[in-house]
Amino acid sequence: MSESPRSVTILGGGLAGLSAAQKFCAAGWPVTILESEPEAGGLASSFEQEGYTYDHGPHRLYSNLEELNDHFKDVLDGNWHYRDRLSRIYMKKKFFDYPLKATNVLKSLPPWLLFRSFFDYGVVRMRNLVSPIPDDNFENWIIKRFGRTLYELFFGTYTRKAWGIPCTQISSDWAAQRISLLNLWDTVKKTLFKPKNVPRTYVSKFLYPKDGGIGSLGKGYVRMIEAGGGKVIAGAPVVRVESEGDRVTGIIYEKDGEEHRQTSDIYISTIPLTLFVPMFGERVPAEVTDAVDGLVHKGIVCVYLKLDREQLTPDHWIYIPEEHIAVHRISEFTNFSKTTAPEGKTLVCAEITSTKGDKYWTMDDADLVKLAGENLVTLGLLNADDVEPGGWVRRIDYAYPIYDLTYRENLGTIQKYLKGFANMESTGRQGLFRYGNMDHSIAMGHAVARRTLTKQGIDHSAIAAADEYFG
Numbered sequence: 001m002s003e004s005p006r007s008v009t010i011l012g013g014g015l016a017g018l019s020a021a022q023k024f025c026a027a028g029w030p031v032t033i034l035e036s037e038p039e040a041g042g043l044a045s046s047f048e049q050e051g052y053t054y055d056h057g058p059h060r061l062y063s064n065l066e067e068l069n070d071h072f073k074d075v076l077d078g079n080w081h082y083r084d085r086l087s088r089i090y091m092k093k094k095f096f097d098y099p100l101k102a103t104n105v106l107k108s109l110p111p112w113l114l115f116r117s118f119f120d121y122g123v124v125r126m127r128n129l130v131s132p133i134p135d136d137n138f139e140n141w142i143i144k145r146f147g148r149t150l151y152e153l154f155f156g157t158y159t160r161k162a163w164g165i166p167c168t169q170i171s172s173d174w175a176a177q178r179i180s181l182l183n184l185w186d187t188v189k190k191t192l193f194k195p196k197n198v199p200r201t202y203v204s205k206f207l208y209p210k211d212g213g214i215g216s217l218g219k220g221y222v223r224m225i226e227a228g229g230g231k232v233i234a235g236a237p238v239v240r241v242e243s244e245g246d247r248v249t250g251i252i253y254e255k256d257g258e259e260h261r262q263t264s265d266i267y268i269s270t271i272p273l274t275l276f277v278p279m280f281g282e283r284v285p286a287e288v289t290d291a292v293d294g295l296v297h298k299g300i301v302c303v304y305l306k307l308d309r310e311q312l313t314p315d316h317w318i319y320i321p322e323e324h325i326a327v328h329r330i331s332e333f334t335n336f337s338k339t340t341a342p343e344g345k346t347l348v349c350a351e352i353t354s355t356k357g358d359k360y361w362t363m364d365d366a367d368l369v370k371l372a373g374e375n376l377v378t379l380g381l382l383n384a385d386d387v388e389p390g391g392w393v394r395r396i397d398y399a400y401p402i403y404d405l406t407y408r409e410n411l412g413t414i415q416k417y418l419k420g421f422a423n424m425e426s427t428g429r430q431g432l433f434r435y436g437n438m439d440h441s442i443a444m445g446h447a448v449a450r451r452t453l454t455k456q457g458i459d460h461s462a463i464a465a466a467d468e469y470f471g
């Protein structure tokens with residue numbers, strides 16, 4: 001049974017906000033989205049320049065729920081195709097399949113390192129029997145399952161580089177969700193025998209728009225929302241939240257240099273918690289402000305290199321753990337869809353971990369393009385002659401929530417405070433500070449809308465929270 005229609009304001013037009021709005025529109029509820037960027041789409045946006053289409057790094061669209069995959073196809077309205085995933089690790093001038101395949105590791109590692117890896121794994125397993133290694137941080141979690149040698153080779157170096165903090169300061173929650181519940185023996189078994197229930201790590205198929213980059217998904221939602229009578233106001237950053245007692249009473253946003261006030265019955269925020277909570281002003285208790293200050297995000301600088309060749313590699317993305325190289329991952333959009341580059345050309349996105357204000361964040365675009373190109377030449381992945389003049393840079397400040405050892409407690413304090421507002425929910429990757437994927441944000445948007453519309457269905461905050469792999 002549906003409630004009688006009430007008006008809804010959604011803060012943030014990423015996939016969480018868009019998917020929630022689409023559900024409300026379908027039920028006939030009036031919805032307005034306020035999005036700060038010139039277009040909706042959030043992290044899953046695409047951009048067009050000089051005949052190229054590019055995303056924020058690689059974006060593979062896939063859900064373990066078939067009904068959600070069908071929904072993506074509906075939103076894309078025929079503009080989709082399946083891709084066969086190829087992702088590898090490039091290290092010491094060799095490619096290793098990712099997810100790791102035992103045969104590939106056996107072939108590519110020198111025998112002494114292989115012996116050390118298995119020996120080490122055996123020692124750890126024995127040690128664990130006598131005195132269990134606690135799963136209290138990322139480093140211990142991996143060493144317990146793979147041994148120290150493989151941890152250093154494949155997981156530790158990459159994670160230190162990508163997250164910019166020691167692995168002992170990263171929560172094991174992250175490992176459980178991103179590395180999959182595997183150990184070395186599982187890896188061997190899964191290479192030799194096909195697993196019955198394929199975890200997401202091993203899923204080789206994914207969806208991608210045939211045309212227009214991953215941003216076509218967001219554009220599809222905008223079309224559906226507007227056709228359903230909803231409004232998407234882009235270029236409209238929210239700056240303040242008005243509230244009285246346990247209710248949000250209005251949203252102040254900027255548009256064309258002026259402040260506007262938006263009111264509705266219900267408010268759903270999908271913008272970063274660290275921006276949202278301070279918008280309530282002085283009423284926020286000191287302990288909540290401290291908790292907000294304790295949450296850390298990692299940013300990314302995406303450097304786009306135009307190459308005068310048809311293909312660099314067949315991979316969708318390649319991890320680069322080598323610590324002396326700034327770039328930690330590259331992706332090639334023409335492997336997702338041929339239409340993303342002019343004939344005979346390709347575009348590579350080189351990602352560099354960064355934090356707003358650090359040396360990569362503040363580096364000139366031209367210097368970043370030069371640095372990324374030089375990195376790939378040093379690694380032997382690229383010839384200097386292949387790089388065409390030009391190239392672009394995009395900086396993403398809220399790319400990754402950092403699961404450090406205090407994030408859970410801080411998040412708990414913030415969520416308890418926000419639960420005190422009866423007509424407001426905070427959801428999505430940013431609104432739940434959850435390292436999820438596109439499908440999770442969409443499922444969160446749907447769940448929060450469904451609960452509001454019908455008082456039924458799962459709680460949005462339970463999505464992508466379990467110790468299950470979804471990397």
Ligand SMILES: Cc1cc2nc3c(=O)[nH]c(=O)nc-3n(C[C@H](O)[C@H](O)[C@H](O)COP(=O)(O)OP(=O)(O)OC[C@H]3O[C@@H](n4cnc5c(N)ncnc54)[C@H](O)[C@@H]3O)c2cc1C
Pocket residue numbers: 011012013014015016017034035036037040041042043044056057058059060061062236237238239270271272275300396398399400427428429430436437438439441
């Ligand atoms: C490099 C990279 C690679 C990824 N690869 C994959 C992948 O392969 N597969 C996958 O499924 N997922 C991938 N993801 C994750 C995926 O992009 C996100 O989980 C998903 O897009 C998040 O959607 P969201 O709506 O929850 O958050 P967001 O997309 O962050 O949306 C939040 C929105 O709020 C807006 N906003 C912020 N401040 C304000 C304000 N003051 N006022 C109004 N609006 C505001 C933002 O502009 C944004 O549009 C990747 C992410 C990154 C960074």
